[in-house]
Amino acid sequence: MIEAFLIPSLAVLVLLAWGIDYINGFHDTANSIATVVSTGVLPAKYALVMSATLNFAGALAGTSVATTIAKGIADSQHVVPAVIAAALMAAITWDLLTWWFGIPSSTSHTLLGSLAGAVVAHAGFGALHTKKLEEIGAFIIISPAMGFIVGMLLILIILWVVRHFSGHKVNVVFRKAQLVSAAAMSFTHGQNDAQKAMGIICLALIAYKFHLPVDAKAKVIIPLWVKIGSASFMALGTASGGWKIIKTMGSKIVKLRPIHGFAAETAAAAVLFTTAHFGIPVSTTHSITGAIMGVGTSMNASAVRWGVAGNIVVAWVLTIPISALLAAGFLKLVAPFF
Template sequence: MSVDWLPTAIVIALAMGFNYTNGFHDAANSVATSVSTRALTPRVALLLAAAANLIGALFGTRVAQTVGSGIIDAPHGTTGLTICAAALIGAVSWNLMTWWRGLPSSSSHALIGGLGGAALAAGASVHWSVVLERVVIPMLVSPALGLVVGYAVMTAILWIFRDAAPGRIGRGFRLAQTVSASAVAFGHGMQDAAKTAGVVVLALTVGGFHNDVDESVPLWVLALSAVVMSLGTYAGGWRIMRTLGARIIDLDPPRGFAAEVTAASILFVATALRAPISTTHAITSAIMGAGATRRVRAVRWAVAADIGWAWLLTFPGAGLLAAAAYLVLAAVT
């Protein structure tokens, strides 16, 4: 039996607000490297990323199912909808805080941390085994893979093109970055728009408008998430773009290409495994790995440390904000 449609509609609107902030917060993930190497102009890069995000979101059903039914057991009715609303408020608040500081934190972990924090505040069950298997372990493994694979891919490029003229190589990899940046944006759409779609499905389920034994994700939910994220992506995330594109290391086209290929590969594999990983973790660690081939000191590790702290604090920080939001919402409803 469904509750009144208005609370469910409000939660869906909050989900789209989060999705929009996710778009401009994580837009830098797929375009910063191409912009910093002058492979693409900022607006062309953002338009390309928005289009790839839109298409990629339609292929993220597996991740949407994990977020929508695998993280928490939200009770049906008003309490479940309040949990969803509080989780989104916590995630949006964390996104805005880190965006203002120019730190590329994980919108994915902000959302999942928000779900966990709100559920705990409400006394609802959290599937800790799923969180460990599909969130915490990938959260630790994906940056390590980004560093190692990014270094390996760039080392292979240096060896293959060791006798080529630098100017010709630079031009060739600038063109190649159009494809590699699109691949990262496609993977970002599969991951991040799908996570928001999963929360919308959760809200529809606890509101009584979706059958919780039916694991299908309605096409209109994926399409709406994709469109809103694309709009957010095109709005741009210039503060974070500067951090990823210039503050970690001065990128050249071959290293930008190596980082993007590495990040896209990690995103594709994670999506196939239904693991909701962070696009931010994948691309940032890949940039560090590719950059370290120049020399280890070429990476500005102090900036990397600031980003690392933001990564570590995201899950508990968004969870605490969501728990506080739940207590406030529960008191006034």
């Protein structure tokens, strides 16, 4: 199916999708390594290499999220090439804007908001699969709440288990344990977020009448070149780092020690493994931020910088409507070219 690149407009869509993958990589690097860097467990350059490698591996694991994007958001006959181009351009614009200001917004939700906005501008609300969108919309609230609750419970359990250990021993143990939790977070980030670009590329292939087979569970069989390309651009973006957001996630919300970083990363990874299994495209950003807030609240509610947290939540609320409006605007610009 490499012949897809012989169609110039389709090639542009594929490259735009890989572009959002690359931007997602450096925009969301903080999700995977902010805590492990801020607690001093790993130097930033080694954390980036580890995260990029595991992002690549995670991107190749499973296709449930990609199937949701490719088949679950809207009727495929209304997802024409111009709609896909507008959605990708809007998502790239919002991701770059929030990265510039160091705001850990959700690439997942800007993609979904952009795609929904472009579809509505093209064919009206009736073209959307509202039931699936309601489920995804619910997880905008559920995923950070799950991260918050699991993070809070996990740190309380861990603190009870180690209550008789010396502070030095606890620090030594969890500096090592945090390597495992950061690795799990990196893997699940790749598993969740790279699949979204795969789903968009599959939408583009369907729009250009390429046949994509499905397996016995009705999941789209993603072409190997789509998987490798998406995984590679995600890993390259991660390796380039997103220092503004790393600073926000790692220290501006709450000051963490290795034991707290381990709890936050483990909680977020558990949420992401679960949602990826069920094909629900949730936000890694929302999950890890919720977990960090939950861990911080268990330490002392005043330890959380709620002003910073409030700014992040405002960005979360604005992401989908602004992305949808941007996509509707971009659709008018790109329609003549597709």
